[in-house]
Amino acid sequence: MVEGQIPIEEYKTGNTKHKWDFNKLNFAHRIVAEYDYKKGEINKGYANRTLYINLESREIKEKKVTEDMKKKFTGGRGFGLKLLWDGIKPSTRWDSNENELIITTGPLCGATQYPGSGKSICLTVSPLKDIICDSNVGGFFGPYLKFAGFDAVEIQGKAKHDVIIIIDGEKGKITVETAPLEETDSHLLNEQLTHMYASEDNDKSRQKISVVTAGKGAKNSYWGCLNFSFYDIRRKVSRMKQAGRGGLGTVFRDKKIKAIVAKVESFTGISNNPANPNKIASVGTKLHREIRDLDRYQCNMRAVGTSHLVEVMDEYDLLPCENYRFGSFPKASKIYSPKFYERFTKIIPDGCWHGCTMACSKTVDGFKVKTGPYKDQKVTVDGPEYETIACGSNMGLWNPDWILEFNFYCDTYGLDTISTGTSIAFYMEMYEYGILNKKRCDNLELCFGNFDAVMEFIHRLAKDNKSEFITVAGKGIRCVKDWLKKNSWGDPLLIDDCGMESKGLEYSEYVTKESLAMQGGYGLTLKGPQHDEAWLIFMDMVNNAIPTFKEKAEALHYYPMWRTWFGLNGLCKLPWNDIEPANNAETEEPTKVPEHVQNYVEYQNAMTGWNITKDDLIMQSERCYNWQRAMNVWMGRGRRKDDWIPYRSMGPVTEVEYLSRKDRYNKLIVEKLGIKEDEVEKMDTINKIKLLYDYRQDQYQKLADAVYFRRGWTPNGIPTPQKMKKLGFTDKKILDMLQKAIDEDDIKGLNVWGGKYKKGEKPPSIDPKYWEKWKTL
Amino acid sequence: MSIKVNGKQVIWIENETVKQLLKRMKYTFPLVVVKINDKLVPRSSYTETIIPDKAKIAVIHMISGG
Known part of the structure; x- marks a missing residue:
């Protein structure tokens, strides 16, 4: 045990007290489609095939990844774009049958020797924008998808009833089955499915499962995110990272997908079968040491994650406050990173994939929820990251616990914190000008700083029966702009100028007026x-x-x-x-971090055998x-x-x-x-x-x-x-x-x-x- | 008497160190590179390096963010 470390039994993580009758849940499942596949080996970072599932026709098949596809599109997001180009039409919209939801990996995904190598990239035609949106996310799913045998999964069509897709890399089997009784909210559903599909009732088995879920909010708004789980063996909690942007979770739920489960038999640091594993190890070791030795003097991400940016952005007049009107605020120090550091559980490695020394994925364990269906329960809150905290400043919420509550419910309801926070901030400004008011806002006093109104708005968003305001508001800023103008409420130019969206997507959390x-x-x-x-x-x-x-x-x-x-x-x-490396300042172009650029050249070459x-x-x-x-x-x-x-x-x-x-x-x-x-x-x-x-x-x-x-x-x-x-x-x-x-x-x-x-x-x-x-x- | 910091005219203060200048400019971001008249100032010298009059100072903030 490290000095100061708390024994695991003393952690009060939350999320661990639930008991479910798994036999009853399983018994209600009905198999909709099945497909057996031959487990293959990954070669130099590629599984060399993708998985296609059509929920309407129930077709499941493998697609070959060609050398030409690798040459032109490399992998990850590139593969996603290629599959979408072949699979959709120019007229495809988010809720069209032929719209696809794609989750991809990439040739370096799943390596454990180089920090930050566990990202998945998700793509779909977005409900907010009517064009393709991509969003990256941590968690174990991407690596497990590849280790189960696929560089990407491509899902088309809509199921008739709520289904779970199981990608079983242990048996070499894909199953689509109905799942009527499982929970809907992500923090519970992840936990249920992690336990249900683990081969044995122990932590090691649960760690070989990763689950993708959305939630009630994703179903009822255009801000749906996808939660990617990773089982935290120390906390004994199925934690989540989010593919937040563009309404991926909304498409997921529109297809009636309740969850996707990936399961692996085993994996090691060289499951990618790299061309030159020693080289990857040596490049990775160099960066591990750099992070270990220098992070505490630089961004301090290992201690506070991305929350360190709050004070930086406030000092430089870049922190969005009250719908981006201001870049700093007298109360901002109330939500600086030390306030969250006090709440983060410490001395537990916090990577969202194995081998990430950066370990920026912080949690607040045993957080007591104050509102909504989980009031008074203790839960584990993943984050908050900088963007979520800055949603707090944007809405005038200057209390760390309020931001944690907002974070928890957005995640479990499957709502993108950024789109949700930025949109509410806009609605608050419109409320201040009288363009919106209590009557128009479903009896909510949606003014800056009103935590109760924010949470009530989010809880109502997660319900199926909604008022006109909640329905329109959940479709994002662009929709609300049109709604306000249609009703002749307020100056149209003021509405357009204040609503922070472009292409239909809400802004992330930086003030850009002076840049x-x-x-x-x-x-x-x-x-x-x-x-x-x-x-x-x-x-x-x-x-x-x-x-x-x-x-x-x-x-x-x-x-x-x-x-x-x-x-x-x-x-x-x-x-x-x-x-940055200790000698980065001495290089010709320090902002490009030349040593790290060289690392990436060597890393990709060592994985793929390219030159x-x-x-x-x-x-x-x-x-x-x-x-x-x-x-x-x-x-x-x-x-x-x-x-x-x-x-x-x-x-x-x-x-x-x-x-x-x-x-x-x-x-x-x-x-x-x-x-x-x-x-x-x-x-x-x-x-x-x-x-x-x-x-x-x-x-x-x-x-x-x-x-x-x-x-x-x-x-x-x-x-x-x-x-x-x-x-x-x-x-x-x-x-x-x-x-x-x-x-x-x-x-x-x-x-x-x-x-x-x-x-x-x-x-x-x-x-x-x-x-x-x-x-x- | 003045100096230029990132291209902007700033009043020169006698005996001001790099560390004090960063504080005055509210440059609190930890990932910065400082150059005085194109010459790199090592981070370990910020407390003792004095800014000369008419100096051209570059305080390069790394990108970071997001």
């Missing part, structure tokens, strides 16, 4: 405003390292390629740049990134208008926001708009807001111009066939589709730059068809 590059990092994206494409605020706003549009565009090319790459391979992003360079890694991502954008175009999106962002993310919408940072904005008007200081002083606030409004929107358009050009797209944001060919794509269907879309834009006059260029300013190209010159590339 144009980060506005692009949220808006000029594939799926919408989620920070897993690019996080450039420091580089842009603080370091002032990318002052020109061209430099910002280069960053908005390079950094999303890295984040994409992790999704292709089944890796976590955190060990890339939330820890790639760091430029090849970027190319792998660029292929996938452009393919996904092309699919957005195919589905009727992926244009400049779809990349628009609400003004709240560009600048101050209201007088209170302007006045709270008056000196900053006055100075900006003087410096950027050339108006004399004394004149600015005399102007009223409304006029100054209007000046900034026009200036900053034009800046965003110019940024989009530069980014589209750098990415090899048209001025309306469509990947050009020339670019796709350069990336190695020869698929006639996609190339013809893109050309047709470009021709249609041409007829509509949309192939023009968006920025207003004054004398002395130049757009990225003066050639109206610049991409046609790229034919020879």
